Amino acid sequence: MKLSFHGAARSVTGSRHLLEMPGNRILLDCGLFQGQRQEADRQNRFLGFDPRSIQAVLLSHAHIDHSGALPVLGKHQFRGNVHMTRATVDLAAVMLEDSARLQENDCAYLNKKENRRGKRCLQPFYESRDARAIIRRFVGARYGDTIKVTPRVTASFHDVGHILGSAAIRLKYSARGNSTTVLFSGDLGRSQMPILRDPTPPPSCDVLIIESTYGDRLHEEAGEALTQKAQQLVAHAKEHKSKIIVPAFALGRTQDLVMRIKRLVAEGRIDPLPIYIDSPLASKVTDVFRKHPECYDEETFRTFTSEGDPFAARYIRYVSSPEESKRLNEMKGPCVIIASSGMCEGGRVVHHLKHGIQDEANIIAIVGFQAEHTLGRRLVEGWDVVPIFGIPTPRRAQVVVFNGLSAHADRNDLLAYVRAISPAPQQVFVVHGEEKQALSLGAAIQTEHPGMAVVVPAKDSIYEI
Template identity: 40%
Template structure:
């Protein structure tokens, strides 16, 4: 048996890990879209590194686009197997893939208008809405903590990863030639002090572990400060300067945490009386979906709901669906808060909001999570004076800030906590994925101090025998 890393290999997007058994059976862990890799992004997303026709089974850890976003293209290019994931991930992935297809179609249409004027070759989206719809019949839900046979000699179990609604760590028990291997893939891990969701669960002893490492070199800010920090940015931008606070935010997970935090500020009488716009139909759908799975909430949210039936709603909140309403926000002169996808500011309506507001010093762009260095969000955080958006240059006059405490990824303490149920001496190899090289090197040293002697940092398309 071997495993090849075709994504999230010394980077944090494009999660794809292909397991090939001795009998030829292939199991793909995740099938994610690359995001924020500049000029390389397009090529990375158009070349899998393997033939989709040859993949037998897909196991999906969670719905985020950097883990699920290339499924329609995989199917379009010949994959016909089952896609296994949790029930909430089935529902959420369908929402996200429809949205991803729509965004690609709209962005390509917008870009092609300019390319046509410049007499350049027109480009095509990776996939369209029809391609997304075509893959939905392949999904099969598997509940948490329920062993399920996905192929002869291969048993799958999901445990809660606490990252977003439905997120799971993947555990495979693979028996070949009377030899059994236990392999665990963390997917993306949440925090043990999540604002909304349950903590990651313990899991059986593994022989091999694929562990995400996004924040393997840092500790998050105390979440108690999140409300104070968010309130400070609203006050400084909207109240004192009369500007707009633009928050690029992933529609799933991050946006709901922001809404929950704003709702808490209202409950204690501190939320400024402003208009708060969530400009993303996807965010509204994701929020409604989250409300339909209350059993996934942690005890804190459950207690809040005893006196506040909807912890994601408050005075002044507006969900924007219509494109014309979205465009109207850019003509608005009054101060307001705009929360819009995507989190790295690489796609969707938030790029238009940044484009139209970045040259006004009254405004502020507030990043609330990890950004690939080459993404628009990453370049803004690096302090660049000029950015190009949809091929046009803009001088950065708006202030740029960041809140780390809202991250849905665990820090290195959370990641090590996740591994606490393991005997390091029995783990033959621990593969670090979903992190940048510098972070992995630092985190690898911490893991070795904890007794994990064989830590690998796979490169793109690198193959290992297990």
């Protein structure tokens, strides 16, 4: 068997790993590379292998850095099935249609600008019709069921509590009376997350491919510390009639925040205040969440059976039209506006920042990871003047950073996951982490398990397993 890495190797974006067995080529994830334009162009137009030679894809979850290049496969004559959990089928469909639309709009905008300078025409990586074509090849499975992928390969999906539908994938290849099992962790979640069940213990495997997003870090702030910070924020907002602007990813983070706020209100820890979810994509994603109670944890399932809709409350409003979104600019606080994109690189949240950032009563609450060079990162770094739509804008609003809301396992969780595999795997590949994170986790696994062959693969490297 051969295993090669075509993305998210010593980096976190564009997850794509290829398994080759005699007569079988199976792809694990097919993520979009996100980064600077030229590099993204190179990485997303050429996937690093011939899509026609792939028999099937197994998808760990619907985040775009894991699923976002699937339509590129379809464009290049891939004719197999794409297997994933049932919730991931619905989520990935929404995400890919949105991704195609974003690319079409981006290219149209840039081409309009470039045309004036007589430059060449840009093409999106894929269009809506490519997204629709690959979505027709999606096949949904239940957690734990064994599915036949090819005559010699079976697979099963195991809940990892990262986002709705997220799974570790166990693949088994059988030939001439022997079998080899590979476990791909996808993105590992954490226990005690709202909505989701805790990660299930890992099944046995010969070879493990494990993520390392937080391979060198521990999540600090948790439980009571987080609650107290939220209480202070709401009290401040009530007193100063603040708008709390929260940049949040439409998939996962937004629903997680809604549930956390609802829980604090129900427990009487904070007073309810108007909450606007201003993201059409987040609304669509939340609709998918409503369709999949089979993925809920006990608390969310109880709300679902007693109240019907776990994501609704009288103080929560899902904003759809651009007009209503604009009206929020004129509105007085206290209120919370949750909008995407999560790193303030586009979307409605940038408009809310433009209108709200110069008012010292307002608060910008950062609740997720902010990559370098993004507007979100500049806010975290405390810049006094930030560029918004290219215009230097003074920041008077206060920035409050919440660490510890991550949906990713930290270093201790990752090490515990490896420890829980019985019998221990012989080979471990550490992927999906910046180099420092991946190398650090790899070294820690090696120290704990001297008998394992631990590798931190570079991009496009190939290994015999």
